Amino acid sequence: MSDLLQRLRGRGWRMTAQRRVVAEVLSGDHVHLTADEVLAQATARLPEISRATVYNTLGELVSLGEVIEVTTDGRAKRYDPNAHRPHQHLICSSCGTIRDVHPTDDPVAALPSSERFGYTVTAAEVTYRGRCPECAAD
Structure with missing residues (x-):
């Protein structure tokens, strides 16, 4: 079970099939998906899930402090499930890929x-x- 799912269960969050799928899609390290990417992956797992449900669930997870909204350079908001692990972000200025990083100095x-x-x-x-290795190679 993912860290996010465990945290949500620990909070007693009502776990419907739709909410579970959204939480599962957001599981993992270096996950920074847009709402549309969450919707696409959630729909692949649960075809009957609606756009409104995905967006509402993301909003709820942000309000609960379980997911962080990350906005960079006017690009679409991305959702980071690593809300409880202190980290910073490393962003590719070409493709927008985001990685979690853990600097040793306290900013x-x-x-x-x-x-x-x-x-x-x-x-x-x-x-x-x-620039990420893929963009730097171009």
Whole structure:
């Protein structure tokens, strides 16, 4: 069973067949699917699932904090199920592929106090950009 499914069961989330399929599609590392990609994969597993159900389920998962919405450079929102594992993103500037990365430095600690402007900094989002091996080979 996937980490996401386990977390949802632990929360007592009502697990309909449609919700289960959406959660299964989002399972795994480095998963950053658009809503349409989730819909396509969910439909392949459960043909009767509707677009509205997929979109509503994604919205619910984001509201619960079980999935993170990732938006980059005006591209379609992507859904990241690794909401409970601290990580940053590495994005291909050509094709938009997103990978989860785990830098060893704490980005909050790296911000000098002179650059905090009196804020109590509790979190930082760092996005790394480059070209993936496939795009770099072109």
